[in-house]
Amino acid sequence: MKWLKNLLGSDSEESKPAPAPIAAPAPSRARAPERAHAGMVDVLFYRWLAGVTPNSGPSSDEKILAVDLAYMTQLPLDEITLAPSRPPVFTPLLRSMRDSSVSGADLARQLSQDKELVAEVLREANRPCHHPHYHANDPVTTVERATMLLGVNGLRMLVGRASLLPVIMSMHPGPFSQLSTPLLWRQCEKCALAASVLAPSVRANPVEAYFAGLLHNMGLIVAFRLLDQANTEPSLPQSEEFVAALHGHARVLSVRIAEAWGFPETVTSAIREAGDPDGEALSQVVALADMLSRLRMLVDSAHFEEDDPFVVEGLDAASLACFEELRNEDE
Numbered sequence: 001m002k003w004l005k006n007l008l009g010s011d012s013e014e015s016k017p018a019p020a021p022i023a024a025p026a027p028s029r030a031r032a033p034e035r036a037h038a039g040m041v042d043v044l045f046y047r048w049l050a051g052v053t054p055n056s057g058p059s060s061d062e063k064i065l066a067v068d069l070a071y072m073t074q075l076p077l078d079e080i081t082l083a084p085s086r087p088p089v090f091t092p093l094l095r096s097m098r099d100s101s102v103s104g105a106d107l108a109r110q111l112s113q114d115k116e117l118v119a120e121v122l123r124e125a126n127r128p129c130h131h132p133h134y135h136a137n138d139p140v141t142t143v144e145r146a147t148m149l150l151g152v153n154g155l156r157m158l159v160g161r162a163s164l165l166p167v168i169m170s171m172h173p174g175p176f177s178q179l180s181t182p183l184l185w186r187q188c189e190k191c192a193l194a195a196s197v198l199a200p201s202v203r204a205n206p207v208e209a210y211f212a213g214l215l216h217n218m219g220l221i222v223a224f225r226l227l228d229q230a231n232t233e234p235s236l237p238q239s240e241e242f243v244a245a246l247h248g249h250a251r252v253l254s255v256r257i258a259e260a261w262g263f264p265e266t267v268t269s270a271i272r273e274a275g276d277p278d279g280e281a282l283s284q285v286v287a288l289a290d291m292l293s294r295l296r297m298l299v300d301s302a303h304f305e306e307d308d309p310f311v312v313e314g315l316d317a318a319s320l321a322c323f324e325e326l327r328n329e330d331e
Contacts, residue, residue: 051235219249
């Protein structure tokens with residue numbers, strides 16, 4: 001993806017040195033969006049995922065499902081059978097994030113043991129956007145060379161996404177999660193991208209921002225699986241009160257998953273405090289990235305026009321540029 005090169009090209013030994021940045025005042029935004037607006041985005045996004053409309057009618061299961069969700073958040077994580085297991089490669093990946101002495105070569109050697117991950121890394125490294133024209137006919141055939149091209153941070157983010165995807169998709173889906181999980185995963189990817197793009201403006205670590213964005217909605221994926229099991233209605237509850245409760249419980253699950261998997265406190269607290277106007281800078285970034293990624297998917301699915309006032313409300317130039325980057329990430 002071109003965003004990977006644009007964001008992390010300075011880690012690559014083959015990349016040209018970046019021009020010296022021009023001194024600028026404090027970032028104009030990258031703060032948590034206004035809560036009422038973000039809440040309405042959550043409602044519309046949920047209704048799109050669930051395939052319901054505001055006129056679908058109330059569900060008699062709303063209170064029961066809310067109690068079930070609350071109960072699940074109190075269970076030990078290893079007793080929540082609906083939760084994903086940590087990908088094995090996260091062990092060396094997290095070690096490399098905590099220990100600055102772990103080099104790209106060290107990480108590459110550890111990753112070389114997983115053939116599927118190696119294939120994904122090489123596939124990404126050979127995308128045209130990562131190559132100068134004079135290297136177009138010089139394919140990358142080793143993880144070591146891919147690390148040189150992508151940079152250590154780029155490799156970390158790519159491996160994290162690639163190793164988590166099969167874990168999420170291998171969980172046996174029910175009727176609602178079968179539809180929602182691929183879409184939610186896509187939103188997780190976009191949220192991670194947006195968070196990593198916005199992070200430098202508040203002097204946050206883009207890799208930590210990426211993983212906070214990637215894991216921010218893991219709990220929502222789990223929650224949809226519970227709804228599959230516990231809901232007895234032909235459609236899911238759709239009231240604003242239920243959606244707010246669902247997202248609150250889902251965030252608790254996301255934090256617990258991130259903690260159980262060994263992510264640093266900066267990542268777990270960013271997920272925990274996302275949307276809190278008094279939260280740390282990284283939590284502000286994650287909240288904004290989450291809203292931008294949801295709006296992006298609603299626009300791409302033709303629920304809104306690109307310039308709809310609801311979509312652009314409260315967004316400054318930097319946020320709009322990030323919103324555009326989400327649309328272009330696969331081009």
